[in-house]
Each structure stands twice: as C-alpha cells, then as structure tokens.
Amino acid sequence: MQQPHQHEDTPGASPRVLVVDDDPTVAEVVTGYLERAGYVVDRADDGPTALARAAAHWPDLVVLDLMLPGMDGLEVCRRMRGHGPVPVIMLTARGDEDDRILGLEVGADDYVTKPFSPRELVLRVESVMRRSRPAATGHRLGAAGLTVDPEARRATKNGGELALTLREFDLLSYFLRYPGRAFSREDLMREVWGWDFGDLSTVTVHVRRLRGKVEDDPARPRLIQTVWGVGYRFDATGAAGEVDGP
Numbered sequence: 001m002q003q004p005h006q007h008e009d010t011p012g013a014s015p016r017v018l019v020v021d022d023d024p025t026v027a028e029v030v031t032g033y034l035e036r037a038g039y040v041v042d043r044a045d046d047g048p049t050a051l052a053r054a055a056a057h058w059p060d061l062v063v064l065d066l067m068l069p070g071m072d073g074l075e076v077c078r079r080m081r082g083h084g085p086v087p088v089i090m091l092t093a094r095g096d097e098d099d100r101i102l103g104l105e106v107g108a109d110d111y112v113t114k115p116f117s118p119r120e121l122v123l124r125v126e127s128v129m130r131r132s133r134p135a136a137t138g139h140r141l142g143a144a145g146l147t148v149d150p151e152a153r154r155a156t157k158n159g160g161e162l163a164l165t166l167r168e169f170d171l172l173s174y175f176l177r178y179p180g181r182a183f184s185r186e187d188l189m190r191e192v193w194g195w196d197f198g199d200l201s202t203v204t205v206h207v208r209r210l211r212g213k214v215e216d217d218p219a220r221p222r223l224i225q226t227v228w229g230v231g232y233r234f235d236a237t238g239a240a241g242e243v244d245g246p
Helices: 022-035 047-056 072-079 096-107 119-132 166-177 185-193 201-214
Strands: 017-019 040-044 061-065 088-093 110-114 141-143 146-149 154-155 180-184 224-227 231-235
Touching: 017 047, 017 185, 022 040, 022 061, 022 119, 040 047, 047 061, 047 072, 061 072, 061 119, 072 088, 088 119, 110 119, 141 166, 146 166, 166 185, 166 201, 166 231, 180 185, 185 201, 185 231, 201 224
Parallel strands: 017 040, 017 061, 061 088, 088 110
Antiparallel strands: 141 146, 146 154, 180 231, 224 231
16 A cells, blocks of 8 residues: 555545445445535445555545455554554444454544444544544643644654554543543543443553553553542553552
8 A cells, every 4th residue: 555645735625534344235325424414435345445445545534344355344444554544433243342342452443333323423423533633722741751742643752753543642632631630431431532421441442552552561550540440540750550450
C-alpha cells in the first residue's frame, strides 16, 4: 500500500468513509445512510479491495466488518494502521465479546454489534469524526514526561512521539487534564467517548493499551493507577501504586 494521501483542507469538503463488508445488503444500507448524512462513501467487500481503496483515496474513517472472507477485519485494521492513522469502527456479531475485545486490542476506536440500527451507526461515525478533528483551541498538557498537543493531536513521552489511536489520545488528554482525580469507567465512557451507556470493557481495553505505551512497566503502572472499587486515576508524580488488576 502506498503512503496515505494528505487530506486537502478544502472548506466544506465532505469527509470520506470507507465501508468494508461482504454482505451487499448491509453495505448498501450503511452507504445510503452515510451518504444522506453528508459523507462521501467508498465500498469494499474484502480485505485486499479495502486496502486498495484506502491507498487510492485515504479515508477519514473506516467502517470495518470483523468477519471478512480471506483476510479478516483485524488484519485489515493492522495493515491500515501500519500506513497511517485512521479512525476505525468495527462491526461485530452480537454476543462475540472476545471478538469485540480483539478489535479494540488491535486499535478499533469503536464497535457496533450486528444487527444494528443504521441511525446508531451514523451517530457513532459522527461522534468519532468529531473527536478526530484537531482542536481549534487547546492548551498543551504535560506531566511525568508526557505531553499532548490537542491542536496537532500529537503526544510524546520524554520527547519521543507516541503512536496513539484516536481514543487513546483522548483518554491520555483527559487524564492529563485532571491529574490526581479518580474516575469510574462510566465517567470515562461519558467524558471521553461521549456515550451515556455502552460496554465498559471498551474503557478497560483502552486503559490497558494506553498503559502499554506510556508506562515504563505496564504490569506495574505508576501513572495510570487502578483505584479499587472506583476506576482509574492519573498520578502525575508517577509514584508507585498498587499492583494492578483489570
């Protein structure tokens, strides 16, 4: 795959969404709803075609079915992420919690379980797209060797750039904004994801992934600490905390 094209900052340009699903009915319905919501939509029904479409016109967001013939959605997500940052919403079968966790572990920003409401999917797309845009105004935040620049959507650790997904960046920014404060997973889902309800394992997986990138020893986290019976707290001093659980 070629390196992703840079998007042209054309005023009024419609965001481009790549829909990858081998079920033509699902793809057609999703495409129709997204187009009516103002998005330009590309479609692909398998992994290689999706990668080719992305190389030709790098998308602003990908709606990606986990179960694809040949190359599954996890591999497609890995390969796309290897060529550039792009928000991904994974489509998974109802009840397959392990698959949803795998999708989040690979770096999906969100997931929707089948069967789903196309309107709900459009709302999720709008939420992810809104959070993926650089902040018009935003002060740099920093503590314990970590810095985030909301305008550039860039994060560093001890001067080295961190490869964070959209949600990981938002989660780190939120922790840095409120050091020392304990948040429940429900709090984080509402404030970082913008959801009033949802699968709380989404938060757990993202905290684990973020620890893997910002902690010196993710198995004994000093920065993002577990507060038993509550949730998580960012310790700007990096002091030793309790041995972590989930």
